[in-house]
Amino acid sequence: MLERFALGAQVALQPYALLMTLLGVAWGILGGALPGISGSIAMALLLPFTFGMDPAVALMMLAGVYVGAMYGGSITAILISTPGTPGSAITVVDGYALHQRGQSGKALGVSLVTGTVGGIAGVFLLVAFAVPLSRIALAFGPPEYFAFGVFGLALISSFVGRDLVKGGISAVLGLMLATVGTDPFSGTPRFTFGSVDLVGGVAAAAGMIGLFAVSEIFYQIAEGVDWERIRGRYTTALPSLLELWRLRVATVLGIVFGTIEGLLPGGGGAIASFIAYNEAKRWSKHPEEFGRGSLEGVAAPETANNVVTATALIPLLTFGIPGSNSAAILLAGMMLHGLQPGPALFDRTPHVVYGLFVGLLVANLFMLGLGLLALRPSIALVNVRRPFLLAGILGLVLVGAYSINNSMVEVWIVLLTGLVGYSMRRYGYNVLAMVLGFVLGFMVEANLRRSLLISLGDPWVFFTRPISALLLALAVLTFAWPILRRIREERLSVAGAEQGLAERAAG
């Protein structure tokens, strides 16, 4: 093991390899930060340039893009409320809230530091436990995916706060949006209204740009306070070491859930970060800060996202199956260089595999460095007069929406979902619940139906399989917990008030 690591380090620490990795990370940060350009697209655009490179260097460069894109995505999520991937959707909640309170530097700094920690932890898990962890991936069949998705949906009760009716409506609208497109089991189009443009469904990125970013712009235009007063208040101060130390629980939770998420190929990419966020809230000493700008609320999902960059490689390297879109591009990169991923890869070309591992570690450190460099300029970009900022964001997200498929269809989707999102904010509905439903809807429905196919129609399959049963039980608990706690708090406050009255009467 150690010799192989040394071999990998020999390959990865050459100046040329380091330079390519650095370029990859920089390109990834840029690609991840631009709406509509995902990490996987940024990687694919670099593929042709890696043709002539040594395979180990090519893979390091691509992995660098992958790592950089994760942080890039959180820049736009925090500064302009535009998540690049479903995974950073939940980052918007507290990250953008922190930014609006002026603590932009802190939010970005936390994302950067915890992301680096998560990425490095992920590499160690990958190196040490690739084979045992890959068994988890095999244990997850359709019923387990379904239960995991339901677990994700159960978080809605925690996200929506008091108003369960409006929260429920929001989530159902999201689930409905997810049913648009070709039905996976009959091959028949649903809710496409005869348009071939919708047979692929509503692009996740388009839905999120509309619901988060465009609706926020509309909200600021229609409800914004005096614009001139908020000018120039976004600060670049970084989090202090003490503040970072307080995030340790949230970070560990992020590592745990990110590990699981990376192992499940085809799983709804966002669930890990959603669950990590929710658990961080439950374990936090200040759960009331969540949703209003909690540093822990940024740390947990961002750690989880970055762990995924490493653990998504486990199914790739052990089965040749990509655990995410970006891992699929890495797979393509391997194939282009004549490398067949799979167990034999470790023995046949250890310098490539371990070079990639060392490269990932290096890429995470580069991400930290480049991220710190990019922090001030990116905050400076949003520290302009409000009309300029709003127009600039509009231009950016419209081009971003267009670039998803090189077509206007996504631009229209972004406009429509933006209006829907604005109305929802205006009248007390929950955009996050809608996004959750939208992102998880397809996975939940597909695996529900697939489970019934493999069980030959037996609905008990969800309860007789232990992992699935456990996840469903957790889902029930997760759903009920916030409601029960609220009821108890209300009772306590009523009791407290009564006691106070009684004491006063006695006094």
Place this chain on the structure above:
Amino acid sequence: MKRKAVWLSVAGVLVLAVSVAALGQSRYPTKPVVLVTHSSPGAGGDIFLRNLAKHLEGIVPVPLVVENRPGGASARAVAYVATSPKDGYVLYGATPTMLQTPLLTKTQYSYLDLQPVANVFFDPMILYVRAESPWKSLKDVVDEAARRPGQIRFGAATPGSVEHMIAYHLMSVAKVKVQPVTFEGGGDLLVAVLGGHVDLGVGEYAEIASQVQAGKVRVLNSFTEQRIPGTTIPTAKELGFPVVVEKFRGLLGPKGMDPEAVAFWERAVQQVLRKPSYQMYYRSVYQVPAYMDHVQYKLYLDRMNMTLRRYLKSIGLIQ
């Protein structure tokens, strides 16, 4: 009036003759050629074209530019190519998706609005089980399916796809009933087979080759006309179940495309398929060269389209 027309056409012929003579060697192609794919960057169709373009360097004297026009399940790419100039500077890298989409949904353009140029590859499809499975051949599967009708969980892709069509044809040829289970991608299906969640799967050989080498997966047979080069995998046909379906990859241009350009690309495809560096690559990803000239390709696409239509009718997706 009539005389004027005659004069004009004579003049036209003269001009044409002179310009052809003057141009001499510098005929098609004289400027970059755009290769259009309906895949997003990094997906199968995109990789195919980018690699083809890379290996065509030296064979085609002009730069080749790959353009991604995803969306609408290939409809946007087909529409773009169908409405492009016919001078041969826009080509489409086709897969069976191009045939399925217009059959399933109303689209403005179909493959009939395109000029087949040349086919390049077949991606061989195979039937596989995990190593722990008791089945050693297709016959074992069919026997078991006859014993327990509708109980064997047969993993394939969405109805309407090539994979599903194979599963469906196999059932009707072998006269057995199995339980098809749909997955969104070959990778998801492979994990489900490895994890024992389904009993067997049908997919592209390239996707599972590494698991075969690792001894985790056993291939029962292929659905190709001939055995996959470099393997001893029997075909379904030689086992007595004549199911032959391939995923094709080829080039098409707009209908009415310049015949000179068509001929140029026919030669270029034949040449690149013989190029050793390209051979090394496509063998490593188990793509089988399957060159067809534009006449053969047109007949092949017509036949494939008919087969697909019949199959979609038989599963009730179209009337």
Place this chain on the structure above:
Amino acid sequence: MRRADLVAGLSFLAVAAVYFHQSLFIVRGFASDRLGPAFMPRLLAGALALLALALLARAAAGRSEATPPSPARVRLLAATVVLLVAYALVMPRAGFLVATPAFLAAVLACLGVREPVPLVLVAAGVTAALYGVFGRLLGVLLPPGPFGRL
């Protein structure tokens, strides 16, 4: 916000009805699974209808909160939306480099930027930056318009 909830509840009922009605036209095919492609949509239509009824019941009971936005702001939003729709309609034909600066300038003017120099500079600068990054660096095929690609 009693009235808002009332209107919203009725609209959601309508959405549920339309969505359910559309689900009747989903072709099932013979190769589908047991639940079928229309199962989930009908479940969702039912859930939305129930939730909408709950909302209506609550509105009838008269719990109220929130205030409507000021009419001036609503007009500003409406103007922005009109500009966006116009941009989405015109951009594919006029081309990215023509439509985008015009759109951005209009939005800026609409949001109260009166100084012509910053207005023009920002509109042109943002367009140029977007074109450079998306159109050039990332190879996005932005609509070229009548003047072709630069």
